[in-house]
Amino acid sequence: MAQRYTGRRRAYTSLAADIEDIVAVSEKRMIALMRQSLQDVINEAQLARGKGGRMRVDTGFLRASGQASLTGLPTGPDMKPDDATKHSIDDGQRPYSRINLSLINTLGEGNDGLKMGATFYFGWTANYAKYRELYDGFLEGALMNWSRIVAFNTDTIRQRIKK
Numbered sequence: 001m002a003q004r005y006t007g008r009r010r011a012y013t014s015l016a017a018d019i020e021d022i023v024a025v026s027e028k029r030m031i032a033l034m035r036q037s038l039q040d041v042i043n044e045a046q047l048a049r050g051k052g053g054r055m056r057v058d059t060g061f062l063r064a065s066g067q068a069s070l071t072g073l074p075t076g077p078d079m080k081p082d083d084a085t086k087h088s089i090d091d092g093q094r095p096y097s098r099i100n101l102s103l104i105n106t107l108g109e110g111n112d113g114l115k116m117g118a119t120f121y122f123g124w125t126a127n128y129a130k131y132r133e134l135y136d137g138f139l140e141g142a143l144m145n146w147s148r149i150v151a152f153n154t155d156t157i158r159q160r161i162k163k
Contacts, residue, residue, distance in 0.1 A: 029161075030116060033153050040149045042066070042122055045142035054138040065126040070114060076125025 046063050047053025067074030
């Protein structure tokens with residue numbers, strides 16, 4: 001009799017472990033989908049007018065002032081762009097590398113990172129950012145494509161899993 005109950009416990013434990021593994025993998029996929037979708041929306045908002053986006057880029061100061069946060073809308077010093085200085089967020093190989101780094105640092109790993117259901121903030125700290133958004137609508141235009149971006153990333157993750 002004791003053998004039989006031990007067997008059931010073992011079967012129950014392995015079933016529970018299998019379910020926990022499935023849930024853990026699903027959570028990782030959902031977080032990957034969320035992070036990639038956030039990244040794509042920010043990249044689309046930061047896309048210069050000359051490359052098909054809505055953001056006007058003269059010196060690059062506005063684009064370089066983008067900040068990500070989990071605690072509230074980012075703020076920064078009230079600085080005006082110096083026309084002689086060119087601000088860049090490109091490292092020559094990958095566009096928007098500073099934003100990628102900002103997202104990785106903000107979202108983090110473990111308990112301190114972005115979780116499902118948490119509020120994510122992204123904003124530009126340049127003092128004229130709200131006026132440029134009002135007239136150009138670079139963030140609003142990117143957010144209008146949120147459902148398309150999520151659907152695309154969902155399909156991409158599904159294709160990656162099938163391989």
